[in-house]
């Protein structure tokens with residue numbers, strides 16, 4: 847039911863953890879299941895994401911999609927990262943069962959929330975999507 851790539855990223859997730867001196871942090875909740883995701887980024891002066899890590903209270907599909915999403919945006923600019931959709935992440939994993947597609951939204955929204963945080967800290971207008979599934983632990987839109 848899960849592709850080999852999903853199983854690989856679930857069993858050996860990349861970029862798990864925290865970045866203590868991150869300059870962009872995003873936390874979002876999944877409106878559908880209540881699971882939570884936190885993304886930490888280090889963004890350099892050229893707006894390149896030089897490091898990224900995630901922590902999630904999500905399911906296996908959330909772990910696999912976050913692992914793949916962090917791999918895809920590492921080394922990219924903020925603008926490029928904002929173009930990454932959950933659909934592209936799912937495609938990179940060779941698909942997800944339809945019932946688990948909502949899990950992949952968590953990574954996309956957390957990336958957007960972290961970049962929004964970076965924009966706020968640096969007084970740059972935010973061009974991405976506002977996260978919609980905020981749970982009570984989301985502090986990005988207070």
Ligand code: FES
Pocket residue numbers: 876879880881904905906907908948949952
């Ligand atoms: Fe909540 Fe997958 S069931 S993220």
